[in-house]
Amino acid sequence: MTPGTLISLLLLLVPGIAAIFYFNSIRLATVVAASVDEVLSVLLFWIMPPRGFFFVDHTTDIFVFMITSIYLLSSIYSLRYISNKNATGLKQDTYYLLINLFAVSMLFSAQVNNYGLMWVGIEATTISSALLIMTEKTEESLEATWRYIIIVSAGVTFAFISIILIYYSFGTLTVSTIINSGITNTLFVRVAVSIALIGFGTKIGVFPVHTWLPDAHSEAPSPVSAMFSGVLLPTALYVLYRIFEIDPIKSLFIWFGTASIVAASLFLGYQARYKRMFAYSTMENMNLALIGIATMNPIGIAGALYLLISHSFSKAGAFYSSGNILRSTGTKDVGSVKGLSRRMPFTSAALLMSSLGVSGTPPFGTFFGEILILYAMVLVNAVPQFIIVVIFLVFAFVGINLNVSRMIFGPPGEYREPGRLMPAVALVASMVPLAIGAFFMVVNYAIL
Amino acid sequence: MLTLILETATQFLFVLLAAPLFAGIFAKFKAMVESRKGPSIFQPYFDLLKLLKKETLVPQGSSILFRYVPYVAFGVYCLITLIIPVVIPVPIIFTASADFLGGAILFSFAAFLKMAAAMDSGSNLAAMGVSRLASFNFLGEGALITVFIAVSLITATDNPYTTNQYLVSNPSANITLVHVFATLAFFMIFLYETGKIPLESSGMQELGMIDESLNYEYSGRLLAVNKWSSYMKQYLLGSVLLNVFLFPWGLYSTYPYFLLDIPVMIGKWLLLIFIVMIIETTLAKVRLFKILDYLAVAFTFSILFLLLSEVMH
Amino acid sequence: MIYDGIVYLISASILVSAFYIQGQRYIMSMIRGQLVQSILIAAASFLLAYLENSLDLLILGALILILRGILITYMLETRMPRRKSYVFEEGVNVPYLFLVDLVFIVIAVFIIYSIIFSTLVPISQPGNSSTLLFPLLLFFQGIFLITSRRSTYTQIVGYVEEENGLVLLAIFLLPVPIIIEASVFLDVLALVVISSVITVEKSTHERMEELRG
Structure with missing residues (x-):
């Protein structure tokens, strides 16, 4: 066993080991496991496993890093956010158990070298995360959980047809073999890739099959929403990307992405609840990344990766600060929250930065990602889609920031910061994209 | 030519004269199963004769439609008699006037005429029956036509005689998927169209009646004609079911053997009566609005296997 | 030739079972219908295993029988309320459902089939x-079934039926590696277990004001 394979394996095993502590201090074990995973994922950049059971390249590294980071942040944030008092749907310990399994299933789908097992991993993410949505049991959260289970699993099942077709065309399901095999342009492969777009697109939030997304994001507890939006959707996108690589059908994917961005921006415009608004913003960002990948152009893919990694931190920050606001105000309505800036300065700062981050404001990493993707769109002659996307990105930008500024500014209300840990985590998460942006400017100075 | 004329005459007269007999046999058998003595098997003939002798009353305000439609409908059923293989398995003189689909549409036409005439009577009960019939028939007639199309797809022709001969000469075609399900659907339609028990209990009580209510305002000779055409309709549908779907064998076409067709058809009908009687005596009548479910099932099967037959060939 | 006929017969019975499930109001009949369907699929798998001399298909058939047929039916039945044979879903309009179903199937299946799948050559046959x-x-x-009904149980049965369709596709076209097929089965089983947690809490699903738009 090479060191690389060992690291990949450990990434999967460590959260599993934390799950063993179910009856005894699982909260602490989860945070420790997440930190160890974070370190391992950084090591993975330099020590990569050879192609065997795992298939890890630098693209995978970025996704693994995202997963472990948000896993770490969410488990720290959960220490204060989730307590036995408000976790009425699940026991607190079960919550942490499921968080660990959720992380394992995502890491598994991202690293495994087999389309069939990738599908199994994506299905496992649904299983492990479904009950997390109903941690705080209300009628709405039960309904949201159910919609999540039934819509996503029905959609992902559809993707299994494409797995069968891939196996039929290539006689194997090994990712590395198929990508390098060269025989691609048959009808069945094209059909397989198109079906995968709808199937895995259910999990990514592609337009006609996105309906579970706002419900699940708005009803789940904030750390879970952060994991959903920050890393679960990108993991599904990663699997789709691996299938897309077999036979890139650019125009279909770009058009679907464009339509989804239009839909997301329109829905986003009239949302009265801030967590739902951020959910639609996730949908918009994911589809922009989908377009970036669909250009199949080094610039576009780089842009998609920049966008995804900055977005995952920004969106995590947005959901953490939403969680703080929800804890201290008790309402999800944008209209009922006013003047946060005086009484909750850290949360307000985190919320402002993350909302600027998710909507793609210049110094943040998301902005550079978006610019690269838009540039790649022009490079592949997707000009009409480019125009539509730009218009609706502006629309979404205005929508989000208008709502957030309404919540932050104004006469101060009777609010209080919920402790120190939760605002701190939110602030950290929302500042990382700034660092990514700065990193981008330093590293890619030549491009600019 | 002489043979042809004889065959035509045989078929027409047999259907015309023997149709009430099967209703009588059915009633008698059913009574025997229910441990009753039951009427004579010739009771339908006595009924018809009695009605023909009685006075005919026409409701006030009804138009010419009410008075003449029974005869027109009777004529339509006579025409159907001449174009589908109900006794003789080879084409007879008038066969060329319509095909399978034409036969199905003529059935629908006769049903429509009777409904229009019943509405014309102005009676509330008749109107209720018509509304029931109309809301069921949109599925029933649709299924009937689709079943005929499905069968004609098997032989790629909509000539019922060809279908019959094809099924006789290819026994394995009788157990193909499409054929089995078309038969099932057609049998369901047969039960509905002839008003058998899971769907309609015969008799003049208004709660469950559908087809019977069309005759509500008729009396005397007009009622006799209407009843006679109902018997013919039952015979025609049942014979199509037997000769084209269920049991196509055993019919002769050459002189003088075609006369044997008459006992053969009677034998086949006894088989069908036996099957229907088992259903009638073991099942309870379903509620009125459940009939729509039943017809939807028949319609679904007919459409689905119509499409399957198209895809599989 | 005769085996072809049997395969068609089993397939048609599976289809009839699907329509049977669609037309039911009572939850118990649906669960039993699903059981019959799984048994029929296992039978198809065993038959093809015999024809092809394929060990994979044999194992697959056994897996279907145990995991789909017995375990899922057991899971669903034990989660039912006490008087389970009386639990039914309200507002099921069978003729309407069947007609819409026909239109949906005609559009979805026959177009997809005639464009793509009619050109596939199954390895199994x-x-x-x-x-x-x-x-x-x-x-x-x-x-x-999932989209047309509001009850939790019905939607689970619909999901299992959808998965059954995939298994049948794999059996008829070409069985995917048994390891993957087995993980798929376990996934579905786990999902049914997870969903049955919700059936206890919430048995029907209506529109909600907070989850709009």
């Missing part, structure tokens, strides 16, 4: 792609 129609029909029938 050389030169006979028309059996592939049945898995597709079953698959879309499952999707339609």
Whole structure:
């Protein structure tokens, strides 16, 4: 066993080991496991496993890093956010158990070298995360959980047809073999890739099959929403990307992405609840990344990766600060929250930065990602889609920031910061994209 | 030519004269199963004769439609008699006037005429029956036509005689998927169209009646004609079911053997009566609005296997 | 030839079972219908295993029988309320459902089939792609069952039916590696277990003001 394979394996095993502590201090074990995973994922950049059971390249590294980071942040944030008092749907310990399994299933789908097992991993993410949505049991959260289970699993099942077709065309399901095999342009492969777009697109939030997304994001507890939006959707996108690589059908994917961005921006415009608004913003960002990948152009893919990694931190920050606001105000309505800036300065700062981050404001990493993707769109002659996307990105930008500024500014209300840990985590998460942006400017100075 | 004329005459007269007999046999058998003595098997003939002798009353305000439609409908059923293989398995003189689909549409036409005439009577009960019939028939007639199309797809022709001969000469075609399900659907339609028990209990009580209510305002000779055409309709549908779907064998076409067709058809009908009687005596009548479910099932099967037959060939 | 006929017969019975499930109001009949369907699929798998001398298909058939047939039925039945044979779903309009179902299936399946799947050559049965129609029909029938009903149980049965369609497609076209098929089965089982947690809490699903738009 090479060191690389060992690291990949450990990434999967460590959260599993934390799950063993179910009856005894699982909260602490989860945070420790997440930190160890974070370190391992950084090591993975330099020590990569050879192609065997795992298939890890630098693209995978970025996704693994995202997963472990948000896993770490969410488990720290959960220490204060989730307590036995408000976790009425699940026991607190079960919550942490499921968080660990959720992380394992995502890491598994991202690293495994087999389309069939990738599908199994994506299905496992649904299983492990479904009950997390109903941690705080209300009628709405039960309904949201159910919609999540039934819509996503029905959609992902559809993707299994494409797995069968891939196996039929290539006689194997090994990712590395198929990508390098060269025989691609048959009808069945094209059909397989198109079906995968709808199937895995259910999990990514592609337009006609996105309906579970706002419900699940708005009803789940904030750390879970952060994991959903920050890393679960990108993991599904990663699997789709691996299938897309077999036979890139650019125009279909770009058009679907464009339509989804239009839909997301329109829905986003009239949302009265801030967590739902951020959910639609996730949908918009994911589809922009989908377009970036669909250009199949080094610039576009780089842009998609920049966008995804900055977005995952920004969106995590947005959901953490939403969680703080929800804890201290008790309402999800944008209209009922006013003047946060005086009484909750850290949360307000985190919320402002993350909302600027998710909507793609210049110094943040998301902005550079978006610019690269838009540039790649022009490079592949997707000009009409480019125009539509730009218009609706502006629309979404205005929508989000208008709502957030309404919540932050104004006469101060009777609010209080919920402790120190939760605002701190939110602030950290929302500042990382700034660092990514700065990193981008330093590293890619030549491009600019 | 002489043979042809004889065959035509045989078929027409047999259907015309023997149709009430099967209703009588059915009633008698059913009574025997229910441990009753039951009427004579010739009771339908006595009924018809009695009605023909009685006075005919026409409701006030009804138009010419009410008075003449029974005869027109009777004529339509006579025409159907001449174009589908109900006794003789080879084409007879008038066969060329319509095909399978034409036969199905003529059935629908006769049903429509009777409904229009019943509405014309102005009676509330008749109107209720018509509304029931109309809301069921949109599925029933649709299924009937689709079943005929499905069968004609098997032989790629909509000539019922060809279908019959094809099924006789290819026994394995009788157990193909499409054929089995078309038969099932057609049998369901047969039960509905002839008003058998899971769907309609015969008799003049208004709660469950559908087809019977069309005759509500008729009396005397007009009622006799209407009843006679109902018997013919039952015979025609049942014979199509037997000769084209269920049991196509055993019919002769050459002189003088075609006369044997008459006992053969009677034998086949006894088989069908036996099957229907088992259903009638073991099942309870379903509620009125459940009939729509039943017809939807028949319609679904007919459409689905119509499409399957198209895809599989 | 005779085996072809049997395969068609089993496929058609599976389809009939799908329509049976669609037409039921009572939850128990639906669960039993699902059991019959799984047994029929296992039978198809065993038959093809015998024809092809394939060990994979044999194991697959046994897996279907145990995991789909017995375990899932057991899971669903034990989660039912006490008087389970009386639990039914309100507002099921069978004729309407069947008609819409027909339109949906005609559009979805026959177009997909005639464009793509009719050109596939199944490995399991050389030169006979028309059996592939049945898995597709079953698959879309499952999707339609999920979308047309409001009860939690019905939607689970719809999901299982959809998965059954996939298994049948794999059996008829070409069995995917047994390891993957087994993980798929376990996934579905786990999902049914997870969903049955919700059936206890919430048995029907209506529109909600907070989850709009």
